[in-house]
Amino acid sequence: MxxxxxxxxxxxxxxxxxxxxxxxxxxxxxxxxxxxxxxxxxxxxxxxxxxxxxxxxxxxxxxxxxxxxxxxxxxxxxxxxxxxxxxxxxxxxxxxxxxxxxxxxxxxxxxxxxxxxxxxxxxxxxxxxxxxxxxxxxxxxxxxxxxxxxxxxxxxxxxxxxxxxxxxxxxxxxxxxxxxxxxxxxxxxxxxxxxxxxxxLDSETDYRQNRDGGQVWFTPADARAKSALDAEWQALTGDAEAQPLVLTVQGRQVTLPAHAGRVARSGFWDLCGRPLGAADYLAVARAVDVLLIDGVPRLSASNYNEARRFVTLIDALYEARVRLIASAADEPEQLYNEGEGSFEFERTASRLREMQDADWGRRP
Incomplete structure (x- = not known):
């Protein structure tokens, strides 16, 4: 010992x-x-x-x-x-x-x-x-x-x-x-x-937010954006060895490909391309303080199910005040601007914009 x-x-x-x-x-x-x-x-x-x-x-x-x-x-x-x-x-x-x-x-x-x-x-x-x-x-x-x-x-x-x-x-x-x-x-x-x-634990430093208000939404989701997320990951986790994070929710497993401490990283399709629901995303939000998501695509009727899961995921992260860092095809307001579900997505876009604020997560 x-x-x-x-x-x-x-x-x-x-x-x-x-x-x-x-x-x-x-x-x-x-x-x-x-x-x-x-x-x-x-x-x-x-x-x-x-x-x-x-x-x-x-x-x-x-x-x-x-x-x-x-x-x-x-x-x-x-x-x-x-x-x-x-x-x-x-x-x-x-x-x-x-x-x-x-x-x-x-x-x-x-x-x-x-x-x-x-x-x-x-x-x-x-x-x-x-x-x-x-x-x-x-x-x-x-x-x-x-x-x-x-x-x-x-x-x-x-x-x-x-x-x-x-x-x-x-x-x-x-x-x-x-x-x-x-x-x-x-x-x-x-x-x-x-x-x-x-x-x-009366620390003045919030290690989830100690990024000097840096950028958290990177567009388009190209090689440059991937490099930016790689740099964010390195800054947040240092030399900690990344391991998959496997959460068991109601008898099924939800896997985030990489995590270190309370920081995790996943591709969009890993989280939203599978038949996951609110309980799964709530478990993710409870398990991490910072979540990095690679490659959020444009959303439309052609990927409606994935879009609905993304909305549910963002709701869970928002309510838990998880810091989100992501690469995406476009700015939040332009991700889903036509077809079924586009009107409802306006609320999600607003939340995504709010979550980019430097003080996100500090407010009670």
């Missing part, structure tokens, strides 16, 4: 990261969690449980976790990646919070079909049996189904000795704000405060 601080410093020395005082201030908190996990005994079954063949371990005093919150683009996800890497031999899983909750809801449905009366406990204990450290990206609660079970879920995880580290754009008290039956959710906030150290 290593230290997050050591990994961070090596990345800085290699030129892969730029030292940030706010990020540096958070590193000891991450190291503290790993140090305590390394010293704490793993949850175990008591002798009588082992004799009876009962699988549940004894409730274990968990290591205090960490709730890291702050504005978008401050490096929270990058720090989470380093922590998961430093965990080494500690059973650890890093996962987007929304993806995790989808898995939990699927597990609850299966438990109901088996006739389980307490559906949350067996699902939570199955998670606890496989990990000691859960690293969540972007904890946010918007779904009432999640809000009603998350407190019980985490209570069992903590009982079973699971340590949770999560990032969020919101202070705990703002989770599920104005949600239906929010009073039933409030004990979860108390649980976070009791079992997790709440730390603000």
């Amino acid at each position: 290593g230290k997050v601080t050591d990994l961070y410093n090596r990345r800085v020395q290699a030129g892969q990261l730029r030292a940030d005082p706010a990020q540096t201030a958070v590193l000891p908190h991450l190291d503290r969690v790993l140090d305590q996990l390394g010293q704490a005994p793993a949850p175990r079954r008591s002798a009588w449980r082992a004799l009876l063949g009962v699988g549940n371990p004894e409730p274990a005093p968990g290591v205090q976790g960490l709730y890291l919150w702050g504005g978008v683009g401050r490096g929270k996800s990058m720090l989470m990646e380093l922590m998961a890497e430093a965990a080494d031999d500690i059973p650890c899983r890093r996962v987007h919070f929304h993806e995790f909750m989808q898995e939990i809801q699927a597990g609850l449905n299966a438990a109901r079909q088996r006739g389980e009366q307490d559906t949350v406990r067996p699902v939570a204990e199955a998670v606890a049996a496989s990990v000691r450290l859960l690293c969540f990206d972007e904890m946010q609660i918007t779904d009432i189904a999640d809000a009603m079970i998350v407190g019980r879920l985490f209570q069992v995880l903590f009982e079973r000795g699971v340590t949770v580290v999560t990032t969020s754009n919101r202070v705990p008290e703002d989770l599920y704000k104005h949600g239906l039956n929010r009073q039933l959710f409030l004990p979860f906030i108390d649980l976070i405060r009791a079992r997790m150290q709440v730390v603000c």
Whole structure:
């Protein structure tokens, strides 16, 4: 098991990261969690449980976790990646919070079909049996189904000795704000405060926006535009090795050909030439802070289905305030100016124009 601080410093020395005082201030908190996990005994079954063949371990005093919150683009996800890497031999899983909750809801449905009366406990204990450290990206609660079970879920995880580290754009008290039956959710906030150290990553730098208001829409989609996107990719990811990003959505896979950290790149046809829908594009928008798209074509009745998917994709990126950098056949207003769907596309063109603003993503 290593230290997050050591990994961070090596990345800085290699030129892969730029030292940030706010990020540096958070590193000891991450190291503290790993140090305590390394010293704490793993949850175990008591002798009588082992004799009876009962699988549940004894409730274990968990290591205090960490709730890291702050504005978008401050490096929270990058720090989470380093922590998961430093965990080494500690059973650890890093996962987007929304993806995790989808898995939990699927597990609850299966438990109901088996006739389980307490559906949350067996699902939570199955998670606890496989990990000691859960690293969540972007904890946010918007779904009432999640809000009603998350407190019980985490209570069992903590009982079973699971340590949770999560990032969020919101202070705990703002989770599920104005949600239906929010009073039933409030004990979860108390649980976070009791079992997790709440730390603000208070950086003045938004690394998604630190581009000096540079160009983000390149026309036409020719070799020069490709070179421009290559340069943007290099500026955003440095020497990080690009890997495909595979998202599982409702049992199917959505693949972005290249990603590094919270930056991803895809061709238009990879995203819009396949039969994907709103849930798929919402998953993409949750998984990235910056998306580069190559080769947006002119849109018309001849590629109507692809055009509709592009509209849905832009809606998802817009609502999630994802920075879009793209090469396209023409300016947004000229991409789709005749045929069925052209009138509706005016709204998308307006959004694409707004998303080119230098301050895009900074506004709440």
